[in-house]
Amino acid sequence: MQPPAEHVHWLFATGFLLLGLILIAEVAVGPEVWRRRAWRAYLWPAIAFGLGVLLWPVMVFYTNSTLHMIAHGAWAQVLMLGGAIELTLVRGKLQSKWWRLGMTSVFLVSGAAFLVHEQNSWFFQRSAFLHHLMGWTLLVSSIFPLARTIRPRSQVAATGFALMFVAVAVMLYCDRDVAPVFGHISPLAGAPHR
Amino acid sequence: MNAELVSELKTRIHLTARARIVSALGPLTVLAGVVWALVQPYRITLLHPHGETFWFLVVEPPLLVIAVGLFFYFVIAPGLLQDLEDHRAASR
Numbered sequence A: 001m002q003p004p005a006e007h008v009h010w011l012f013a014t015g016f017l018l019l020g021l022i023l024i025a026e027v028a029v030g031p032e033v034w035r036r037r038a039w040r041a042y043l044w045p046a047i048a049f050g051l052g053v054l055l056w057p058v059m060v061f062y063t064n065s066t067l068h069m070i071a072h073g074a075w076a077q078v079l080m081l082g083g084a085i086e087l088t089l090v091r092g093k094l095q096s097k098w099w100r101l102g103m104t105s106v107f108l109v110s111g112a113a114f115l116v117h118e119q120n121s122w123f124f125q126r127s128a129f130l131h132h133l134m135g136w137t138l139l140v141s142s143i144f145p146l147a148r149t150i151r152p153r154s155q156v157a158a159t160g161f162a163l164m165f166v167a168v169a170v171m172l173y174c175d176r177d178v179a180p181v182f183g184h185i186s187p188l189a190g191a192p193h194r
Numbered sequence B: 001m002n003a004e005l006v007s008e009l010k011t012r013i014h015l016t017a018r019a020r021i022v023s024a025l026g027p028l029t030v031l032a033g034v035v036w037a038l039v040q041p042y043r044i045t046l047l048h049p050h051g052e053t054f055w056f057l058v059v060e061p062p063l064l065v066i067a068v069g070l071f072f073y074f075v076i077a078p079g080l081l082q083d084l085e086d087h088r089a090a091s092r
Helices: A005-029 A038-061 A066-091 A097-117 A126-141 A143-150 A155-173 B003-039 B054-058 B061-090
Strands: none
Touching: A005 A038, A005 A155, A005 B003, A005 B061, A038 A066, A038 B061, A066 A097, A097 A126, A097 A143, A126 A143, A126 A155, A143 A155, B003 B061
C-alpha cells in the first residue's frame, strides 16, 4: 500500500506548486491587499509547515538508506521550523525581520540534503540528475529568502522566492524512479520505464 | 493633463495589471496541465489502465496540476480580486 517514491515526489510537487502560486499572487497584489483577510495571511506559512509535517511519514517509511532517513528528517525539521517562524511573524508574536532567516535555512539545509543523499553521478539516471539539480538550485536560490530578510519590500526578492517553489515543483514532477535523462542511463540503474 | 489625474490613471493601470495576473494564474496552470496531458498522455494512466497498482491510478501528475489551477481559480482568486477592487475604491 506504500506509494512508489516517484508518486511521493509528485504529491509534494503539487504542494509546492500551490505554494508557488500563492506566493506569486501575494507579490502581484502586495502585502496590504493580501492580508485583508486573516486566513490568507496564514495560508502559505501553514502549507509550508504542513509539508514539513508530511515529510515525517516519508522519513519513517522510506528507509532505503540511513542517508535518506537523515535527509528526509532534516527537511521535515527545517520546513516545519521555517513555516512556524513565518506563522509567528504573521501573528505578530515575533517582530525582528531577522527571523526570516529561518526560510533561508530551509533552502540551505534542503539543498545540502539533496546533494549529500544523492550518491550517484548527474547522468546515472533521471532521479539522480534531478537530485543534483534541485540541490544546487536550492543552494543558489537561497539568495532570495536572504534578500527577502534584508529587504522585506523587495519585489525582486519576493518574486524570485515565489518562482523557486514553482521551479522545485516542476523538477519534482519530472522525477521518475528509473528513467533516462537526456538519453543517458547507467546499466546499474535497472530497467527504465516511462 | 492634471498631475493628480495622471497619477490616478497610473494607479488604475497598475491595479488592472495586478488583477490580470491574479486572474490568469489559475487558467495558465490549468492550461499547463492540459498541454502536459496532451504531450505525455501515458502519464494519465486512467486513460489506458493495464493492471496498474492503486497509486498509479490515483496520482496522475497532469491532473494534479489542473487541480491546483482550479483550486486557485475558484478558492483564492475571487476573494483576492474583490479585495483588490475594495482597496482601489478605498484609495480613491
